[in-house]
Amino acid sequence: MSDRTPMPDPLTSLIDELREPIAVDPAAKRRLMELVREAPAPLVVTATPLRPAHARSRAVSSIRRMRDGGSRAASASTLATAAGIALLMAVGSQERSGPTGAPGRRAVIIGDSVASVASAIRDTLRIVQFMLTAPAASRVALAGDFNGWDPRAIPLERDRRDGRWAVTLALAPGRHSYAYVVDDTQWVRDPAAAPAEPNELTPPRSVVIVNR
């Protein structure tokens, strides 16, 4: 007779360990940002405010101006806004950045085509609420590809009236996989969402598609 607990797959422990956050010296980031400040300005494309029917010709003409040797001052001033839009796309504002049509105001876009210009303007974050009913849980957190699967980074708040836990995040458009971590140890997928591609080693995961 044997009542030994089956040995867990060693890969599960390995993967858990590999997912553990690590400490990084803040000085490394400071050094990087010093190098960024010294780096040449990124190539940016300027365009006057987009009007769908005429955007192509306007954007193209602006590209030419840049390539034909636009002034450094102009390049520098556009860079500020360009990086701001990059930020908007990846981190940014919760607002939708529509075409900026105010007279005399210039929109500055990174990208090399009209399609990417339009995409850049659309590509803001979206508000997504995650909710799990777990009245017996003491803690619930959210882990996903958007936070490096850190099981502690995004705690949910409990509504004591109905045992629901919720958190609201701003996510970039696209497909995100995630799971809830109940009481620090139990990984559960969202019963209300589509399951992620299953595999035998990672915890159960769900998928949320954030539309543009």
Next chain:
Amino acid sequence: MGGEVDAYAILVDRYFDHYVRFAIHLVGNREDAEEVVQDTFLRAYRALGRYEERERFGAWLLRILVNRARTVSAMGRRREKMFPEQVDETLPEAAEAHPADRAALREEMGRALAQLGADQREAFLLHYVEGLSYEEMAGVTGSGVSALKMRVKRSCERLREILQGVNRV
């Protein structure tokens, strides 16, 4: 002027630590990993104009990082610090002597990963640690889905052999 750098600093803050961790597992030591991540962010900054906005910024960054890591790994610099040329199949004494010790566990983990080929290690980390689907991995690595599946399968088999070998000691 300066607002653009501040904006980029937020992106750095968001992704830096996470990608240093990934790069350490990929190239095998912190020094090279931080260099790879620094180089990745600098290249990304200079190439912002080529950023394809339909893709997540993090995924774009990851593609640059994987390419830089391949270059560094190919150069073989400082690999001896964590990836010895001659790997002892019986695995480290530290892990045996102090199985509960975190540092020993990490050392064991690093040595196990080191015994994978670079392609297998990369595929394993992207799939199981970064949580990428095979289609996403194909976008990051430039390899086909079936090849990636095979690399992941073989990496799992190899790692199980290595780790179960340690547990039996």
